[in-house]
Amino acid sequence: IEDRLSITAEFYTLNNTQANSAKYILLSSEQFSQTIVFDLFPSPLIQTCTLTLKALALSKSFRFLGVWFCLSASSRFVHDQSTSMVKDMAALLSPKKLLAQHVAYLYNVVLLPRLEFRLQTTLFAESTINRIVSPMLSLIRQKAGLASVTPLSALFTLLPFSIQQAFGQFLSSHVASWQKIFFHPSYKNFANYMITYLQGFLDCDACPSSIDLEPWSHTFSLRTHSLFNSLLFSSRLNITWSLLFRPPRKDLRLAIPLWSILPKDLFISMKNVRKRFCTRFLAQLVTPCGSRLLSWKDLRFLKRVSNKGSVPAWFTYLFNFVVISNSPSFFVLPQFRISNSYTVASIFSIDISRNYLFNPQWTISFNRITNSFLVGRVIITYPAPRNEALISHWIASSVDDLLSEFTACQGCASAILRSSTSKTLLKRCPSEKCFSYVPSSTLIRYPTKPCTYIHADTRSVLLSASLGYAKSLLLFHLFAPVRLFPMNKQVSRISDIQLLSSVSTLYIDGSFLPLSSHSLPSMAYVWTAINSDGFILESHYNTIPSLFSSALRSEIFALLHGLDFLSRNSKITVTTDCAQLISLWSTYVDAPFIPRMLKESNHLLWSSARAIISQKSLEVTLIKVPAHADDSLNNHVDDLAKAAHTNSHLSLQLSALLAPCILYFNSLPVDMNIRKFIGDIFDAKNLLTLALLPRFNFNSSISNIDWACTKFCFNNKKQFFSHQNGRSEFCAFRIKILLDMLPTLTTLQKRKPNVYDTSWLCPQCNSSPETLDHLWTCPYILPEFSPFNTFKTLLLDLRTVYLDKFLSATPLTSLHDSFVAEFTAIDCWIVTLFHLPV
Numbered sequence: 001i002e003d004r005l006s007i008t009a010e011f012y013t014l015n016n017t018q019a020n021s022a023k024y025i026l027l028s029s030e031q032f033s034q035t036i037v038f039d040l041f042p043s044p045l046i047q048t049c050t051l052t053l054k055a056l057a058l059s060k061s062f063r064f065l066g067v068w069f070c071l072s073a074s075s076r077f078v079h080d081q082s083t084s085m086v087k088d089m090a091a092l093l094s095p096k097k098l099l100a101q102h103v104a105y106l107y108n109v110v111l112l113p114r115l116e117f118r119l120q121t122t123l124f125a126e127s128t129i130n131r132i133v134s135p136m137l138s139l140i141r142q143k144a145g146l147a148s149v150t151p152l153s154a155l156f157t158l159l160p161f162s163i164q165q166a167f168g169q170f171l172s173s174h175v176a177s178w179q180k181i182f183f184h185p186s187y188k189n190f191a192n193y194m195i196t197y198l199q200g201f202l203d204c205d206a207c208p209s210s211i212d213l214e215p216w217s218h219t220f221s222l223r224t225h226s227l228f229n230s231l232l233f234s235s236r237l238n239i240t241w242s243l244l245f246r247p248p249r250k251d252l253r254l255a256i257p258l259w260s261i262l263p264k265d266l267f268i269s270m271k272n273v274r275k276r277f278c279t280r281f282l283a284q285l286v287t288p289c290g291s292r293l294l295s296w297k298d299l300r301f302l303k304r305v306s307n308k309g310s311v312p313a314w315f316t317y318l319f320n321f322v323v324i325s326n327s328p329s330f331f332v333l334p335q336f337r338i339s340n341s342y343t344v345a346s347i348f349s350i351d352i353s354r355n356y357l358f359n360p361q362w363t364i365s366f367n368r369i370t371n372s373f374l375v376g377r378v379i380i381t382y383p384a385p386r387n388e389a390l391i392s393h394w395i396a397s398s399v400d401d402l403l404s405e406f407t408a409c410q411g412c413a414s415a416i417l418r419s420s421t422s423k424t425l426l427k428r429c430p431s432e433k434c435f436s437y438v439p440s441s442t443l444i445r446y447p448t449k450p451c452t453y454i455h456a457d458t459r460s461v462l463l464s465a466s467l468g469y470a471k472s473l474l475l476f477h478l479f480a481p482v483r484l485f486p487m488n489k490q491v492s493r494i495s496d497i498q499l500l501s502s503v504s505t506l507y508i509d510g511s512f513l514p515l516s517s518h519s520l521p522s523m524a525y526v527w528t529a530i531n532s533d534g535f536i537l538e539s540h541y542n543t544i545p546s547l548f549s550s551a552l553r554s555e556i557f558a559l560l561h562g563l564d565f566l567s568r569n570s571k572i573t574v575t576t577d578c579a580q581l582i583s584l585w586s587t588y589v590d591a592p593f594i595p596r597m598l599k600e601s602n603h604l605l606w607s608s609a610r611a612i613i614s615q616k617s618l619e620v621t622l623i624k625v626p627a628h629a630d631d632s633l634n635n636h637v638d639d640l641a642k643a644a645h646t647n648s649h650l651s652l653q654l655s656a657l658l659a660p661c662i663l664y665f666n667s668l669p670v671d672m673n674i675r676k677f678i679g680d681i682f683d684a685k686n687l688l689t690l691a692l693l694p695r696f697n698f699n700s701s702i703s704n705i706d707w708a709c710t711k712f713c714f715n716n717k718k719q720f721f722s723h724q725n726g727r728s729e730f731c732a733f734r735i736k737i738l739l740d741m742l743p744t745l746t747t748l749q750k751r752k753p754n755v756y757d758t759s760w761l762c763p764q765c766n767s768s769p770e771t772l773d774h775l776w777t778c779p780y781i782l783p784e785f786s787p788f789n790t791f792k793t794l795l796l797d798l799r800t801v802y803l804d805k806f807l808s809a810t811p812l813t814s815l816h817d818s819f820v821a822e823f824t825a826i827d828c829w830i831v832t833l834f835h836l837p838v
Contacts, residue, residue: 001038002038002039002040002041003041005038005040005051006040006041006042007042009040009042009046009048009051010042010043010045010046013042013045013046021051021053024053025056025062025064026053026054026055026056027055027056027062027071028055028056028057028058029058029071030055030057030058031057031058031059032057033054033055033056033057033060034054034055035052035053035054035055036052036053036054036055037050037051037052038050038051038052038053056071058071058072059071059072059074059076059077060077061077061080061081068081075122075224078118078119078122078224079122079124079128079132081118082115082118082119082132083132085111085114085115085118086111086115086132086133086134086135086136087135089106089110089111089136090135090136090138090139093106093139094139094142098143099143100140100141100143100144100145100731100732102143103136103139103140103143104140104155104162104163107133107136107140107163107164108163108164111133111136112164112166112169115132115133115166115170116169116170116173119170119173120173120174120177121226122224122226123170123171123174123224123225123226123229123230123233124170124223124224124229125223125229125233126167126233129166129167129170130152130166130167132166133166137152137155137163140155140163141155144731144732144735145732146732146735146736146741147741149741149751150735150739150741151689151690151693151739152686153686153687153689153690153693154690154735154739156682156683156686157683157686157687157690164679165682165686167682168678168679168681168682169679171230171233171234171678172674172675172678172679173675174226174229174230175230175234175239175663175674175675175678176598176674176675177226178226178227178230179598179661179663179674180595180598181194182243182660182661183593183595183598183607183659183660183661184593184595185593194227195207195208195209195227195243198225198227198228201221201222202216202278207243208227208228208231209231209240209241209242209243210240210241210242212235213228213231213232213235214232215274215278215280216228216232216278217232218275218276219275219276219278220276234663234678237665237678237681238665238666239663239664239665239670239678240663240664240667241661241662241663241664242661242662242663242664243660243661244658244659244660244661254338254339254342255281255282255283255284255338255342256281256282256283256336256338257280257281257282258270258279258280258281258282258318259280261282261318261321261322262314262317262318263317266313266314266317267314269312269313269314270312270314272306273305273306276306277303277304277305277306279304279305281342282318282322282336282338283338283342283343283344284304284344285299285304285318286332286338286343287343287468287469287472287473287476288340288343288344288345288472288473288476289340289343289472289475289476290337290338290339290340290342290343291331291332291337292329292330292331292332292468292472293318293319293322293323293330293332294330294469295330295402295466295468295469296311296315297402297404297465297466298465298466298469301447301448301449301464301465302346302447302465322336328400328401328402329401329402329468330402330468340476345473345476345477346447346473347444347445347473347476347477348444348445349443349444349445350363350378350381350389350440350443350444350445351381352381352383352440354381355380355381355382355383356380356381356382357380358379358380358425358428359378359379359380359381360377360378360379361377361378361445362375362376362377362378362445362446362448362452362463363375363376363377363378363389363391363443363444363445363446364376364443364444364446364470364471364473364474365391365438365442365443365444365474366442366474366475366478367442368442373467373471373474374391374393374436374438375393375394375395375396375406375446375467375470376391376392376393376394376436376438377391377392377394377429377432378390378391378443379391379392379425379429379432379435380425381440387439387440387441388437388438388439388440389437389438389440389443390421390425390435390436390437391435391436391437391438391443392408392409392429392432392434392435393408393409393412393414393415393432393434393435393436394406394407394408394409394461395407395408395409396467397460401466401467401468401471402466402467402468403466403467404448404462404463404464404465404466404467405460405461405462405463406460406461406463407458407459407460408431408432408433408434408454408459408460409432409433409434410433410434411433411434412434414436415434415435415436416435416436416437421435430456431454431456431459442478444473444474444477446463446465446470447463447464447465447469447470447473448463448464448465449464452464499529499537499538499565499566499567500531500537500567501567501570502531502532502537503529503530503531503537503538503566503570503572504530504531504532504571504572504573505529505530505531505572505573505574505575506527506528506529506530506562506563506572506573506574506575507527507528507530507575507576507633507634507636507637508525508526508527508528508555508558508559508562508574508575508576508637509525509526509527509555509558509576509577509634509637509638509640509641510523510524510525510526510551510552510553510554510555510556510557510558510578510641511523511524511525511526511551511554511638511641511642511644511645512549512550512551512553512554513645514549520546521546521549522543522546522549522645523543523544523545523546523549523553523554523557524541524542524543524544524554524641524642524644524645525541525542525544525554525555525557525558525561525641525644526539526540526541526558526637526640526641526644527539527540527541527558527559527561527562527565527637528540528633528636528637528640529562529565530633536633536636538565539636539637539640540561540565541640541641541643541644542644543644543645543647544557547668547669547671548601548602548671548672550601551578552578552580552581552584552601552602553601553602553605553671554641555576555578555580555581556581556602556605556606556609557605558641559574559576559581559585559609560605560608560609560612562574563609563612563613563616563618563620564612566616566618567616568616568617568618569616569617569618570616570618570619571618571619572618572619572620572621573620573621573622573623574620574621574622574623575622575623575625575633575634576622576623576624576625577624577625577626577627577634577638579624581622582622582623582624584600584606585622586622588600588603588606588610589606589609589610589613590620593610598673598674599673599675600673601671601672601673602671603659603671603672604657604659604662604669604671605657605671607657607658607659607660608656608657608658608659611658611659612658657669665677665681684711687710688702691705693739695738695739695740737772740772742772744770744771744772744775745760745761745762745763745769745770746769746770746771762774762778764778764780764781765778765779765780775787776788776791788831791831792831795829795831796829799823799824799829802823803820803823803824806819806823807820
């Protein structure tokens with residue numbers, strides 16, 4: 001380092017430039033930061049002979065080329081940076097004279113996008129995210145004049161704040177990112193790698209998207225894993241993933257769950273093992289061949305149980321229950337043998353990256369001629385055409401396969417002459433005397449710790465795993481059948497109909513009937529196949545599910561089904577009267593894949609169309625026919641599409657989607673922008689949480705809520721709310737009334753029971769507890785200040801204003817003679833003390 005720094009100093013001097021050494025990053029393997037002084041040896045032209053740098057501690061993070069790194073391979077620095085960003089903004093805005101709406105705007109528009117960028121590869125749990133952003137939420141409460149106990153659902157839902165929920169935004173960002181990775185053709189290898197990596201980490205053959213991930217939710221190394229948490233947290237929202245390029249779910253009952261073997265009390269006693277090491281199946285405790293139970297020492301080395309303490313009672317019971325009596329090698333009873341497709345086998349090949357160099361590594365081999373095992377230490381490896389390794393021979397100190405102590409062989413029949421071995425290598429192997437050449441294909445790494453020391457006095461070594469486990473790994477590697485992941489059978493066809501190759505033109509049309517007072521929304525499609533002579537060969541029409549219903553979706557559905565009925569290598573012209581269909585076709589199908597497609601509705605249908613064209617090698621051209629040009633064929637398909645709505649003999653046509661990644665919500669495919677969809681889910685959850693507050697449950701149940709009307713009001717909330725600067729306290733007052741958080745005596749008794757005696761009653765009448773409802777009816781409040789009388793007056797004024805507006809519109813629309821009497825008699829204008837509005 002000093003040599004390189006000296007050259008750098010000379011370079012800067014010769015080029016008449018300077019570098020800010022304070023920005024140098026010096027990495028260290030020490031736990032704590034320390035100051036390092038480097039002695040420079042530049043030319044005599046350089047005056048400075050030393051350079052002082054402060055080395056970063058192992059746990060510190062640093063930024064290089066715009067990317068943050070941490071040597072400890074921990075995401076803690078991401079958490080610390082995010083927390084610091086929130087605290088800095090809260091400290092900056094706290095002394096400013098800003099309204100709560102201003103702070104909420106900065107939180108939504110400035111802070112959350114910055115946090116989303118910082119957390120784009122790390123996804124924390126919801127509780128962690130809420131703790132990170134809590135300083136800003138507390139500041140918004142403070143600026144609004146609300147109590148610190150104001151429920152978060154009110155801030156997320158009520159006007160004028162409408163704060164975005166941080167966890168929902170971050171989760172939707174990660175889900176959208178992985179959706180793009182699984183869709184994008186250029187990311188296919190990376191997507192396969194990530195799924196396979198997670199699959200191996202979970203020790204299961206099933207695709208992680210198709211199994212319950214809750215048992216692994218407390219695994220420390222997965223707490224911030226982006227893909228794992230995206231799958232886990234989305235499943236809690238009833239969102240499931242379907243990946244066509246991974247195996248379907250596998251029944252893990254054949255792996256024999258431990259709860260089916262152990263008594264209940266012993267199974268509960270291994271709670272920490274299940275949480276920390278995800279050990280839940282007998283398949284995780286047996287050798288790769290599935291016929292022998294692993295020793296406690298091997299399980300500790302493989303990190304499937306705790307490395308501390310004695311052998312627990314649950315393992316002793318398991319050993320006595322599943323192992324054959326007096327079996328020296330721990331063979332299990334026949335009913336407990338596990339298929340090798342469920343067992344765990346972590347097999348590592350020897351390192352051949354340093355050929356011709358001294359590269360010691362412990363290994364085990366099998367000689368097919370003598371049917372014997374060979375344990376040794378690789379000294380040097382040779383590439384093709386030799387493809388072999390020079391290893392030293394070691395002999396087990398005992399015939400017991402459960403032990404792992406070995407002694408250097410002093411010479412045997414298979415050894416080569418020492419004179420034929422490099423003297424340099426012999427000097428580096430003083431304890432070994434017996435060497436031999438072994439084909440690299442028959443070698444695997446012996447499972448042991450990286451740093452294994454040879455005792456010079458006894459010429460012996462103690463490896464981590466037992467010889468029996470190492471033998472089982474090798475035999476599994478050499479003789480076990482290859483694990484083939486059964487791929488999902490992609491649905492290559494939606495229908496069984498096969499059109500003739502003479503089809504040259506398809507006329508398509510879709511029909512959409514929106515929701516009305518007397519009918520539900522309905523969608524239908526139709527296509528007609530025409531040959532080159534203009535004759536109709538086939539027509540087909542049907543109804544489709546009213547999911548994400550729109551006129552465009554019915555048109556795309558007609559196109560999709562028409563293409564699927566074609567034979568392979570067809571050249572077809574599709575005629576439609578939908579200009580938007582042609583425009584989107586040229587953008588999303590007749591062009592390379594672009595991620596923007598995933599943000600649009602119907603992206604699953606567009607992806608299915610791309611898949612059909614690719615599978616069948618179709619050549620498709622879309623042309624536009626005027627909608628009202630009196631084209632007989634276009635009128636024909638239009639009539640068929642309309643007739644499909646009223647045909648009771650048609651069966652609802654379900655679409656078979658061919659997208660590489662499909663997200664389902666309650667088993668229904670999500671064919672829209674997933675970020676907006678997840679945002680709607682969190683909005684609904686917040687609204688439901690607000691509706692379940694005791695303040696609202698006391699007077700009515702959630703079954704009385706008109707959810708469609710409520711969602712409409714919230715979607716158009718900006719036009720229902722106005723705010724004048726300087727009147728923020730009035731807004732807070734209205735929210736406190738809504739949430740029953742005004743400082744009435746009953747509220748204060750709940751908050752500070754040590755100050756306000758629970759036996760105190762209303763100070764006005766001294767007959768009832770002072771609640772918000774009591775203030776409406778307290779007889780000791782003067783009539784002109786009574787909230788009940790004030791509300792009646794305001795309500796009657798509102799009725800008068802609306803009635804005047806109706807009457808003023810009479811020249812445009814005639815009203816019935818009894819309209820005034822009927823309007824004033826509506827129940828909403830009648831207010832009694834026994835039926836107060838909430």
